[in-house]
Structure formats: C-alpha cells, structure tokens
Amino acid sequence: MHEGWIDTGSPLTLLPQVVWEPAARRPLATGLRVAVGGTSVAADLAELYLALADEHGAATPPLRVRAYCCFSSAIPILLGVEDLLTRCVLNCDGPAGAAFLDFP
Secondary structure, eight states: OOOEEEOTTOSSEEEOHHHHTTSOEEEEEEEEEEEETTEEEEEEEEEEEEOOBOTTSOBOOOEEEEEEEESOSSSOEEEOTTTTGGGSEEEEETTTTEEEEEOO
C-alpha cells in the first residue's frame, strides 16, 4: 500500500512509477511532462483501474481513472479531481487535521 494526498488543484491523478508499473493500462497520450513540487517529470496519460484503501484495510472496488503515469518513483501519489474526486464526498476536519473520502 502507498500513501497519497488529495490534490483539489490537480485535474487528474498523478501516479509514481512504482504504483502504475504493475497495472494494466491503456495509453491515451505519451511523451508528456507534468509539474510536480516545483519540478517537471516525464509522464504518459493513461486509463487504468485503481482501488483506494484506508488504514483499516477497507477498500473501494476498482475505479477506472485517467491518470498521469509518471516515470519516477520519487513523486507522491496525488489524487486529482476528474474521474476520482468527482465520484466521492470529501470530508475535511480542519481543526483535527483530518480528511477522508466517502464513496457512495
């Protein structure tokens, strides 16, 4: 399991190579560059299935998403808006410093 961050400013999800490499994916665009944390990394845009799990092991069914599959394992997982956050309810508790996703 890999940790990720919710990124409401990112239209699409970004995945490091260690996450997407073992998955079956359908390339949509190749040879792209995406900005991550003040740097730029090579990526392909692809359609793939992923599941999200919490610290207790509860997981979503596989979700079909479009994601930037980055050719670096040094970047974090960034969960973007389209195809992912548009399917759930984002719950934020600012004072507690906690947030979680509910998939209806």
